[in-house]
Amino acid sequence: MTTLVKINNLNYRKNNKTILHDVNLTLTTGHFIGLAGANGAGKTTLMRLIAGVAKNYQGEITIAASSDEVMKKAAVSYSDELLGFNNQTSIEDIVYFYQTVYPDFSQTRYQELAKFLKLQNKDRLAVLSKGTKERLIIALTLARQVSLYLLDEPFSGIDVMSRKQIIQGMLNWVSEKATVMISSHHLEEIANVLDELVIIKGQTILEHRSTEDILEQEHLSIENYFESLYKGDEDYD
């Protein structure tokens, strides 16, 4: 196991508000990691910071021992919301853009993913349902060949049956050496593929633990363990 992400004493403020405080986290290669927390806990912010999209933080974030922003972007594939594209842009145009911008984008892997996720090349963003747009984002994110994949709430609009298939499929699509971090409000659905769980609460990392350890030591499902840590909190329903 090699260290892939190292975060030391990270503090992040936005508009005079502390979003993340004194975050320390080490992630190693070859793991599936769940990122959990209540609404507004800071999951998206943490992913944006690791991906190099959010800037102006205090502390240190290194990916594969590098803190260089260009190197970080080359090592991390982050599920982008596709906000920069006009509604009339077709899927094939977006794929072409990804191919041009990311030298690690695999056209072969994208075609496999697109087939599995039932994406139609000619469809324009305007006609895509929420679930189909999420499928496209998953395909684009996983078609890159990188060390770290960050998937932020990738399945919220996808029906339960398809979610299960996609979650299992992910194990085949990414290299064994890569690490995948997924944030989700449906922990029970991803629990069986997770090696580790990271929980954000109180603007920092409350827990970072292996799922095996949770199951053996706590005798609780991953979902119930997460809920037990938030029990009694007004900010979690």
Ligand SMILES: Nc1ncnc2c1ncn2[C@@H]1O[C@H](COP(=O)(O)OP(=O)(O)OP(=O)(O)O)[C@@H](O)[C@H]1O
């Ligand atoms: N531009 C901003 N200015 C000020 N506060 C912000 C800004 N963007 C996000 N926040 C705040 O940062 C906190 C963390 O937000 P973030 O989106 O990272 O949470 P999250 O855990 O991903 O939430 P959710 O589960 O609802 O997606 C929230 O309290 C949010 O209101």
